[in-house]
Each structure stands twice: as C-alpha cells, then as structure tokens.
Amino acid sequence: MRFDVVSIFPEYLAPLDLSLIGKARTDGLLELNVHDLRTYTKDRHRTVDDTPYGGGAGMVMKPEPWAQALTEIAETSPASVPERKPTLIVPSPAGEVFTQKLAYELSEEVHLVFACGRYEGIDERVLEWAGEQFTVRAVSLGDYVLNGGEVAVLAMVEAIGRLVPGVVGNPESLIEESHSDGLLEYPVYTKPSSWREREVPEVLLSGNHGKIAKFRREHQLRRTATRRPDLIDALDVSSFSKTERNI
Numbered sequence: 001m002r003f004d005v006v007s008i009f010p011e012y013l014a015p016l017d018l019s020l021i022g023k024a025r026t027d028g029l030l031e032l033n034v035h036d037l038r039t040y041t042k043d044r045h046r047t048v049d050d051t052p053y054g055g056g057a058g059m060v061m062k063p064e065p066w067a068q069a070l071t072e073i074a075e076t077s078p079a080s081v082p083e084r085k086p087t088l089i090v091p092s093p094a095g096e097v098f099t100q101k102l103a104y105e106l107s108e109e110v111h112l113v114f115a116c117g118r119y120e121g122i123d124e125r126v127l128e129w130a131g132e133q134f135t136v137r138a139v140s141l142g143d144y145v146l147n148g149g150e151v152a153v154l155a156m157v158e159a160i161g162r163l164v165p166g167v168v169g170n171p172e173s174l175i176e177e178s179h180s181d182g183l184l185e186y187p188v189y190t191k192p193s194s195w196r197e198r199e200v201p202e203v204l205l206s207g208n209h210g211k212i213a214k215f216r217r218e219h220q221l222r223r224t225a226t227r228r229p230d231l232i233d234a235l236d237v238s239s240f241s242k243t244e245r246n247i
C-alpha cells in the first residue's frame, strides 16, 4: 500500500520512520511519501493561507497549492486507472469518526492520500474539485479538536498500515485486540505471578485453555459494558451464551 501525506509541517510525520511502520517501509510492504505543501506555492513568501470570506477568526488554506500538490500525486497514483481512484482522506473535526471498521476498509485500498489542514481548514472547493480524481472522505479521530490534521494522520496511518498483511509479525495478535470483535480486549498479565501483594488470576496459571478462554471472554464483556456500553448496544447478542448475556 502507498500512502502520500501533504502538510505544511512534514517533520510532524517523522515518527512514521520508526517501529513497525518504519520497518514495513524498509521491507517494501508500505510506501510513504510526505510532501511539503509550500513546495507547490508560487509566491516569494510561499503563502498557503488567507483571510476567510464572510469574515471570522483565523485563516483559511488557499485552494491552488492543494490543487497543484494533489494533481501531481494523482498523476503518479497506482490507483489512477479506469474505474478506480485513489482515496483522499481529509482529517477534519467535521468528518466521519475513524473506527477500526474504517481502518480495515481502508487497509484494502491501494493508495491513500492524506491532506493535513491547518488554521481554520482548507477551502471547501478543494474537496469538491478533488472528487474528480479521488474518492474524498473527511475523517475525524473523535469528538475533540486538534490544531491540524497531522496527529490524526499519524494515528490513521498506524491503525491502517498495521492491518496490511505482513506488517504485524504475528497476524493472530490482530484477532484478539480491542474492537476486532466489537468488544474491548481482556486484561493481560506477565511475570512475576505475585507483584506487590497482587496476584495474577489463578485461572491464567491453570493451563486449562477452556477456562482461560471463558475468563477472558467474560472480562471482555464486563470491561466493555462498564467502559463502552455503546459498543454493547451494537453487538449481535444472539451468539452470546446465557451467562454472557447476564454479565
């Protein structure tokens, strides 16, 4: 999978050189190109923003540098073929909320392009114009506001990239993590079995895989019901045992 990110702060994306995503890039499983939006300006001051029509606080990102940057990326896209377009993701507080389900959906794409807004956002006409060359999606990390799109892109590239086959060493670790089955993950423990007078739950030392699986499932349900009752409402409980329904 290829990622392209356009930002006025390209150095913000440096953490994607590290760890799993960095290794996947070295191994050729992922490609990541970071572009400085100011490269696509034409004036001496490399201007990327201006005052908002209609008044109001702050500045708005000018449309033309974005059009220049996105056109160059689309022209080299492996997804720019008949019947297919690359996906342009615009992080925005006004976007659909990013979820593990969306991460899985996007991990199937060949080419994802991220446009990192700053100031009060990007001129809306860019998103309309980009629809000719891209499938455009405004996406938010959640119900809070950042100062720009870069932090959201770091989170999304990691969440999506790790789902690409081969990036995570043991694909089984993707199966039992939070949100993979609609539930939060169970609590985990390691040595020592006794730590500051706190013991690891005895069942986890029993070697009884059936009982261990039951313990873990019950704790997933209990944790989800306590911390994210909204996820419980979205579950298909018809597959739950009588005991599980009463947790």
Ligand SMILES: COc1ccc2nc(C(=O)O)sc2c1
Pocket: 091, 092, 093, 116, 117, 118, 119, 120, 121, 122, 139, 140, 141, 142, 144, 145, 146, 147, 148, 149, 152
């Ligand atoms: C101007 O660009 C922004 C500003 C805030 C913001 N907040 C996001 C979020 O996902 O919370 S994405 C994003 C982009």
